[in-house]
Amino acid sequence: xxxxxxxxxxxxxxxxxxxxxxxxxxxxxxxxxxxxxxxxxxxxxxxxxxxxxxxxxxxxxxxxxxxxxxxxxxxxxxxxxxxxxxxxxxxxxxxxxxxxxxxxxxxxxxxxxxxxxxxxxxxxxxxxxxxxxxxxxxxxxxxxxxxxxxxxxxxxxxxxxxxxxxxxxxxxxxxxxxxxxxxxxxxxxxxxxxxxxxxxxxxxxxxxxxxxxxxxxxxxxxxxxxxxxxxxxxxxxxxxxxxxxxxxxxxxxxxxxxxxxxxxxxxxxxxxxxxxxxxxxxxxxxxxxxxxxxxxxxxxxxxxxxxxxxxxxxxxxxxxxxxxx
Amino acid sequence: xxxxxxxxxxxxxxxxxxxxxxxxxxxxxxxxxxxxxxxxxxxxxxxxxxxxxxxxxxxxxxxxxxxxxxxxxxxxxxxxxxxxxxxxxxxxxxxxxxxxxxxxxxxxxxxxxxxxxxxxxxxxxxxxxxxxxxxxxxxxxxxxxxxxxxxxxxxxxxxxxxxxxxxxxxxxxxxxxxxxxxxxxxxxxxxxxxxxxxxxxxxxxxxxxxxxxxxxxxxxxxxxxxxxxxxxxxxxxxxxxxxxxxxxxxxxxxxxxxxxxxxxxxxxxxxxxxxxxxxxxxxxxxxxxxxxxxxxxxxxxxxxxxxxxxxxxxxxxxx
Amino acid sequence: xxxxxxxxxxxxxxxxxxxxxxxxxxxxxxxxxxxxxxxxxxxxxxxxxxxxxxxxxxxxxxxxxxxxxxxxxxxxxxxxxxxxxxxxxxxxxxxxxxxxxxxxxxxxxxxxxxxxxxxxxxxxxxxxxxxxxxxxxxxxxxxxxxxxxxxxxxxxxxxxxxxxxxxxxxxxxxxxxxxxxxxxxxxxxxxxxxxxxxxxxxxxxxxxxxxxxxxxxxxxxxxxxxxxxxxxxxxxxxxxxxxxxxxxxxxxxxxxxxxxxxxxxxxxxxxxxxxxxxxxxxxxxxxxxxxxxxxxxxxxxxxxxxxxxxxxx
Numbered sequence: 001x002x003x004x005x006x007x008x009x010x011x012x013x014x015x016x017x018x019x020x021x022x023x024x025x026x027x028x029x030x031x032x033x034x035x036x037x038x039x040x041x042x043x044x045x046x047x048x049x050x051x052x053x054x055x056x057x058x059x060x061x062x063x064x065x066x067x068x069x070x071x072x073x074x075x076x077x078x079x080x081x082x083x084x085x086x087x088x089x090x091x092x093x094x095x096x097x098x099x100x101x102x103x104x105x106x107x108x109x110x111x112x113x114x115x116x117x118x119x120x121x122x123x124x125x126x127x128x129x130x131x132x133x134x135x136x137x138x139x140x141x142x143x144x145x146x147x148x149x150x151x152x153x154x155x156x157x158x159x160x161x162x163x164x165x166x167x168x169x170x171x172x173x174x175x176x177x178x179x180x181x182x183x184x185x186x187x188x189x190x191x192x193x194x195x196x197x198x199x200x201x202x203x204x205x206x207x208x209x210x211x212x213x214x215x216x217x218x219x220x221x222x223x224x225x226x227x228x229x230x231x232x233x234x235x236x237x238x239x240x241x242x243x244x245x246x247x248x249x250x251x252x253x254x255x256x257x258x259x260x261x262x263x264x265x266x267x268x269x270x271x272x273x274x275x276x277x278x279x280x281x282x283x284x285x286x287x288x289x290x291x292x293x294x295x296x297x298x299x300x301x302x303x304x305x306x307x308x309x310x311x312x313x314x315x316x317x318x319x320x321x322x323x324x325x
Numbered sequence: 326x327x328x329x330x331x332x333x334x335x336x337x338x339x340x341x342x343x344x345x346x347x348x349x350x351x352x353x354x355x356x357x358x359x360x361x362x363x364x365x366x367x368x369x370x371x372x373x374x375x376x377x378x379x380x381x382x383x384x385x386x387x388x389x390x391x392x393x394x395x396x397x398x399x400x401x402x403x404x405x406x407x408x409x410x411x412x413x414x415x416x417x418x419x420x421x422x423x424x425x426x427x428x429x430x431x432x433x434x435x436x437x438x439x440x441x442x443x444x445x446x447x448x449x450x451x452x453x454x455x456x457x458x459x460x461x462x463x464x465x466x467x468x469x470x471x472x473x474x475x476x477x478x479x480x481x482x483x484x485x486x487x488x489x490x491x492x493x494x495x496x497x498x499x500x501x502x503x504x505x506x507x508x509x510x511x512x513x514x515x516x517x518x519x520x521x522x523x524x525x526x527x528x529x530x531x532x533x534x535x536x537x538x539x540x541x542x543x544x545x546x547x548x549x550x551x552x553x554x555x556x557x558x559x560x561x562x563x564x565x566x567x568x569x570x571x572x573x574x575x576x577x578x579x580x581x582x583x584x585x586x587x588x589x590x591x592x593x594x595x596x597x598x599x600x601x602x603x604x605x606x607x608x609x610x611x612x613x614x615x616x617x618x619x620x621x622x623x624x625x626x627x628x629x630x631x632x633x634x635x636x637x638x639x640x641x642x643x644x
Numbered sequence: 645x646x647x648x649x650x651x652x653x654x655x656x657x658x659x660x661x662x663x664x665x666x667x668x669x670x671x672x673x674x675x676x677x678x679x680x681x682x683x684x685x686x687x688x689x690x691x692x693x694x695x696x697x698x699x700x701x702x703x704x705x706x707x708x709x710x711x712x713x714x715x716x717x718x719x720x721x722x723x724x725x726x727x728x729x730x731x732x733x734x735x736x737x738x739x740x741x742x743x744x745x746x747x748x749x750x751x752x753x754x755x756x757x758x759x760x761x762x763x764x765x766x767x768x769x770x771x772x773x774x775x776x777x778x779x780x781x782x783x784x785x786x787x788x789x790x791x792x793x794x795x796x797x798x799x800x801x802x803x804x805x806x807x808x809x810x811x812x813x814x815x816x817x818x819x820x821x822x823x824x825x826x827x828x829x830x831x832x833x834x835x836x837x838x839x840x841x842x843x844x845x846x847x848x849x850x851x852x853x854x855x856x857x858x859x860x861x862x863x864x865x866x867x868x869x870x871x872x873x874x875x876x877x878x879x880x881x882x883x884x885x886x887x888x889x890x891x892x893x894x895x896x897x898x899x900x901x902x903x904x905x906x907x908x909x910x911x912x913x914x915x916x917x918x919x920x921x922x923x924x925x926x927x928x929x930x931x932x933x934x935x936x937x938x939x940x941x942x943x944x945x946x947x948x949x950x951x952x953x954x955x956x957x
Contacts, residue, residue, distance in 0.1 A: 042530040051525050058518075075763075077887075127946040128900040130708075134891060135946070138939025145932035150365025154546070154569050165554040241517050242550055243569060245543070247360035247390060248518065258767060267763045292526035298512050299483070299778035306771020310754065313764045359931050386931035388921075388938065393874055393881045395921075398688045402925040405681040419785040420874035420881065423794070443787065483783030512783075 021264045024319055025279040028312075032286050040293040050172055052282070052289050057174040058236050059281035062252060063259040064185055065115075065229030067277040068222040070260055071189075073202040073269025074129035076226045078118060079256055081140040084249025086110045087234035088144055091153040091244035100160035103238075108231035114140055115227025119220035137253075144246050154243030164239025174236050178278070185274040198222060202269025258305055259284050262312040283308065350602055351381045352595065353408040355399065357416045358390030361515075362567055363587045364414070366630045367439065370591020371412060374635045378599060383408065391416045400424040404431045410448075410598045411435045418486045419443045434601055438594040439587075440486055448601045451594040451611045453585030455487045458564045459494025459540070461617050465581040466498070466536050466562035473504035474535030477527055477559075479548065481515040481540040488515075491540045491564055508534065513544050520547030528555055536560045542570040542582055549578050566616070571623050581619040584626070589613045592635035600641060608642045657948020658895045658909060661941065662916045669923035676926050683805060687797075689918035690807035691716075691873070691882075694866040695889040696896075696910050697818045698859035703890070703898050704905035705834035705852060707755065707762035709859050713885035714773035715747045717878075719867030721777050724786040724877030733790050740871075741864035747773060748860015752853030770886070777879035786877040797872035807869055814862065819907055831855060832905060892917055895945040916941065 037044040062079055069076045086107040094103035114136065121132035166173040189195035197218050200208045209215045238244055263280025265272025287304055290296075354371050356364040368384055375382045385403060387395040396416045403411065404427060411428055415421035418440050425445035428435055437450045466476070478495060481488035492510075499507055508531050513520040520539065524547060528534065537552075537559050539545040545563035552559055563570060566584020573579040590613050601607045618626050670677040695712050702709050723740035727733055747769060754765040799806045822828040830851045833841045841848045871877055894900070895916060896909030920941055924934045 040530060045529065048526075048529040051529060055522050055525065121943065125947050127943070128894070130900065131891065131894040131942060131946055134887060135939040135942035138942070139936050140939075142932050142935030142937075142939065145359050145935055146930075148360075149932075150359050150362055150368070152362055152543075152567070152569055155572065165550065237518065240550060240554075241521060241547065243517065243546055245360055245362075245517070247358070250390070251516070254767070254770075258771075261764050261767065267761050288522065289526050289529075292511065292523055293530050295509050295511070297779075298523075299783060300775060302771045303775020303779065304771075306768045306773075306775060309764060309771065310760065310768035313760050313768075314758060317759060383928040384931070385925065388931060388935050389884060391880075392884075393878055394691070394870070394885070397873060398921065399925055401684050401688060402681075402922050405675045405678070405684060406926055407675070417785055417874075417876075417878055419787045419876045420878050423798070423873065423875040427798075485783075 020319060021273070021316070022275055022279070024315065025264065025276060025283075028315075029279060029282060029286070032283065032290070036286065036290040036293070039290065042293055043290065048289070048293075050170075050175065052285050053175045053178070054172040055289070056278075056282045056285040057172075057178040058233060058240070059256065059259050059285060060178050060278050061181070061229055061233035061236060062256045063263070063277045063281050064181060064274055065222075065226035066256055067260050067263070067265050067272060067274055068189070068198060069129070069226045070265050070267060071198050071202045071269055071272055072219055072222050073205065073267075074122060074219065074222070075133065075257075075267070076115075076118060076223065077130065077133040077253055078114060078136040078140055079226060079230050080249035080252035081137045081144065082111050082114045082227055082230040082249065083234045083237065083252055084246065085114070085140050085144045085147070086231040087238050087244045087248055088148050088153065088246060090231075090234060091156070091238055092147075094156050094160065094238075095153055098157065100157060100163075103160070104235055107234050107238075108228050111227035111229070111231025111234070112224045113227070114230075115224040116220065118227065119223035122223065123216040123219050141249070144249070148244075148246040150246070152243055152245045156238065156242055161239050161242060164236050164241075174240075177236070182274060182278055189274060194218065194221065199270055202271075204270070255284060255305070258309050261309055264312070264316050280312075283312075349379045349381060350409040350599065351383065351406075352598055352602075353383045353385060353403045353406070353411050354595070355385045355396065355403075355411065355413045355415075357387070357396075357414055359386045360390055362569075363565060366587035367414070367591040367594075369630050370588040370633075370635060371595040372591075373588075373633075374592040374595040374599075374638075377635060378596070378638055380595070380599060382412075382595070387416065393417050393420045396421060397424045400428060404428060404433065407431075408433065410602050412438055412594050412598045413442075413447075414438045415440055415442055434598070436594060436598040436601070439585075439590060449597050449607045449609055449611065451590055451597055451613065453590065453613050453615050455490035455564075455585070456494040456497075458583045458585055458615050459491035459496075460498050461494075461615065462562045462564050462581055462583045463495040463498025463538060464501070465583075465617060465619060466538055466560060467502035467505055469560045469562075469580050470502070470505060470536050472502050475506050475508050475531065475533055476536040476538060477508055477524075477531070477534055478510040479520055479523065479537070479539040479544045480510060480512040481544070483512050488540055495538050495540075505536070513539075513547070515541050515543055517543045517547040520544035521551050522547075524548045524551035525555070528552075528557065534559050536562065539563045541565050542567040545570060545579060545582070546573065549573060553578070566618050566626065568627075568629075571618060571627055574618060574620055575623050575627075577620070581617060583615055583617045585615045586613045588630050588633050589635075593641060596636070596638050596641045599638060605638075611642050657945040658897060658912050658916050660948065661895075661945050662912055662919065665916065665919050665923060669919065669926065673923065673926040676923060681922070681926075683808075685915070685918045685922045686811075687805050687807050688922070689914050690811040691866050691869050692885065692888055692892060692917070693811045693911065693914045694814055694862045694869070695859075695885060696892040696914050697814060697907065698855070698862045699886075699889045699893050700896070700898050700905050700907055700910045701818070701822065701831050701855050702762070702859055703835075703893050703900060704832050705855055706901060707835075707852075707856070708766060708890065709751065709856065710763065710766040710886050711747060711751060711769040711773055712766075712859055712863050712889060713882045713887075714770045714777070715744055715860055716863040716866050716870060716885060717880065717882045718747070718773040718777050719744045719864045720871045720877040720881060721780050721786065721879060723867050723871050724789060725780060727790060727793070728786060728788050731790065733792055737868055740867040741861060744860040744862070744864025744867065745857055746860065748857040748863070749853060751860065752856035755856060756849035756852040774879075774883060781877070781879045783879060785879075787875070789871065789875050793872045793875065795872070796868050810865070810869070814865070815907075815911060822905075822907055827851065827854075835901070836904070888917065891942050895942055897949060913945075916945070
């Protein structure tokens with residue numbers, strides 16, 4: 001079959017595509033910013049922009065792991081529930097031991113274990129990822145309810161809190177973390193063999209397998225990373241909110257998927273980037289920020305998000321079919 | 326082989342339930358969700374009262390928080406089990422009316438708890454006036470502001486009866502303080518993260534915020550964090566009287582919270598249901614006295630729910 | 645005939661799970677295997693079945709409809725508001741079905757002609773439908789339904805609950821379409837072999853759009869049951885039901901690839917979910933355990949299928 005040779009050129013195309021994709025998305029962000037700065041004086045202030053970046057960081061951490069999963073053509077619906085469980089366990093660990101490090105280890109460890117479970121269901125039991133992670137969502141959610149039995153845990157050490165609410169040189173600490181992960185993520189996905197294998201797996205799984213890529217290990221890897229990033233996001237959540245409850249993950253999954261999609265990552269796999277996801281999360285955050293600033297009824301938010309999702313993907317397809325010739 | 330393992334594992338899970346029948350009355354207790362500490366206190370109160378009176382209770386909690394179809398199904402399932410009575414907190418005060426009409430048709434008495442129903446027949450209602458909670462927390466906020474300043478209000482889920490009444494109470498307190506200006510009122514759906522982010526955004530447009538009213542404690546904690554992160558201060562008033570809010574008041578980060586005493590609601594709700602079952606007179610409506618917690622009286626209310634004591638069945642209001 | 649043989653040959657894991665659950669609940673809960681309770685389970689499952697049937701078609705085309713729960717809710721909101729403003733249940737029902745169909749066809753158009761992937765399309769329309777629900781109702785419930793609405797969920801015809809009759813008719817029609825019409829043969833081909841369909845001169849886009857349209861239509865019909873069930877409309881009443889529908893289809897043995905689907909399996913999947921929830925309620929299982937069991941059901945049923953697949957190949 002010609003599929004084997006097809007992988008390489010398709011992959012190259014993806015790289016050049018990313019440049020145009022990013023340019024279009026930055027343009028979209030710029031347009032939103034212009035509109036919002038006309039609508040509200042408070043928008044274009046250093047404070048507000050840092051505020052938006054900090055809010056976007058939470059979305060980014062959840063969405064970055066998910067991006068890797070989606071790049072392989074799979075999906076992870078358990079991400080919000082994983083954030084909830086990780087946050088609740090980490091919160092009790094920090095409370096009982098006083099050590100944020102143990103708490104961080106618990107959060108990321110639980111995330112990674114949930115991710116491994118997802119990965120094994122997909123690779124070993126060959127359950128479609130949509131269904132496997134949906135089942136996992138309920139299992140994790142139930143475990144969280146059981147663990148918390150309707151209570152909340154709150155009040156963490158100041159050193160840990162700085163992770164979410166602290167500043168360094170006037171810039172929020174989670175923003176540094178986000179930038180750091182963006183850079184690491186860029187090198188991981190674009191400059192390492194593993195990263196390229198993730199793209200290749202999504203672009204054409206059969207071809208990837210034929211060309212000797214250990215597809216199952218890479219799939220396990222992305223699910224573990226997705227869970228671990230959800231664990232990390234839960235730490236940012238805890239540090240920002242200073243408290244955890246059983247229900248925190250419930251509303252997080254669909255907006256996270258929306259951020260990845262708006263960021264230009266294709267659900268068929270093989271196309272997209274972490275930087276795109278960063279911008280996707282930024283666009284969603286900007287919209288909410290703008291609605292609050294102009295005092296708009298929050299009931300419109302799902303509708304606006306839905307329209308933007310469709311618009312973003314439609315524009316993607318327009319521009320991509322043009323660049324593809 | 327694997328099938329056998331599955332059967333055993335399902336059986337072992339099912340083993341949690343224990344025997345379905347016990348001596349004495351069985352009362353089915355419905356609450357809205359298993360995530361809000363408020364309803365956990367309600368359940369603890371109901372369980373304590375049941376234990377003291379030799380009554381068996383079955384707790385029904387929707388798997389999806391506040392899900393209307395699911396609670397409707399649970400009511401239908403409960404009818405099959407034929408409990409002696411229902412102690413019922415509707416997830417929506419209008420949408421659960423048809424379900425309760427079915428309970429009425431089955432001849433099982435219902436007492437509503439926390440939220441009234443817009444229809445159906447009930448033996449009694451046990452709860453608190455959300456309007457009064459909003460009003461008292463609001464009043465305390467206005468007083469602490471010295472009757473002047475700029476305030477923000479964060480609402481819960483729009484359209485729920487509790488939120489509507491709480492906000493109406495707050496609005497009344499606001500009207501009585503003509504020099505206090507409401508800058509904006511926005512929903513944050515009773516959620517911490519949403520309250521945090523909405524507050525962070527609102528702070529950008531309003532450099533001077535003196536007071537914040539939130540319709541529940543979870544949102545208040547989000548506001549506390551948003552304020553602290555921005556190095557700003559405001560007087561924060563809220564509703565629910567959760568342990569978390571009490572601790573924040575003790576730490577000087579929050580001003581006031583008012584409680585409709587969920588533990589007591591659970592106790593009184595169960596005892597009222599039981600009185601009706603045992604042929605004792607019951608009042609049509611019992612309002613548990615709310616209390617306002619600020620820095621002057623935190624000690625009094627800083628008691629874990631599990632160590633509180635229910636009143637005796639004879640002490641419950643009969644008219 | 646050959647079709648019947650094929651379906652017998654691959655009884656999905658869900659059938660075993662259903663039998664096992666049934667045996668356990670019947671043994672442990674005295675109220676479970678009574679006629680009123682079994683009827684109760686089926687009536688409760690009727691709305692989900694209305695969504696799961698078209699979802700089977702959609703998944704067979706290698707598609708997905710995340711918007712169907714929100715469209716059902718929107719249908720209910722429209723039905724209730726029109727019923728309140730016009731006083732006519734007929735007009736209200738037509739309006740609900742129309743809005744459902746409109747959303748279904750919008751999905752179909754975006755997917756078939758604009759080529760936006762189903763997941764993204766319906767994620768977008770999910771947001772739009774949910775937003776419309778909130779904006780129309782401003783977050784509150786709509787009440788004041790005409791009393792005649794009550795019949796559609798609670799009424800009986802010849803002693804059979806109306807929702808069961810509606811569900812049975814819907815099943816029969818969908819079964820007929822899938823297995824006894826030419827259109828029905830196109831549906832799996834859309835998933836498994838779209839090129840062949842195109843070569844045969846079939847307008848595959850139109851077929852695809854109709855499949856999504858059926859989904860919206862059924863959601864509109866389901867809105868009648870939902871609104872009748874709660875005598876009102878609530879902007880978040882059936883949000884998330886799309887996932888239950890997808891889970892029922894998957895549990896019932898329909899494959900997410902290659903266009904393999906089995907409508908009877910979907911029926912079994914829906915009933916299994918209903919039986920599980922009902923049984924756990926009757927056993928008074930703690931709610932957190934119930935949550936875990938729902939997840940395990942999905943995984944276990946699919947696990948069986950996975951094992952057999954591995955065995956076959």
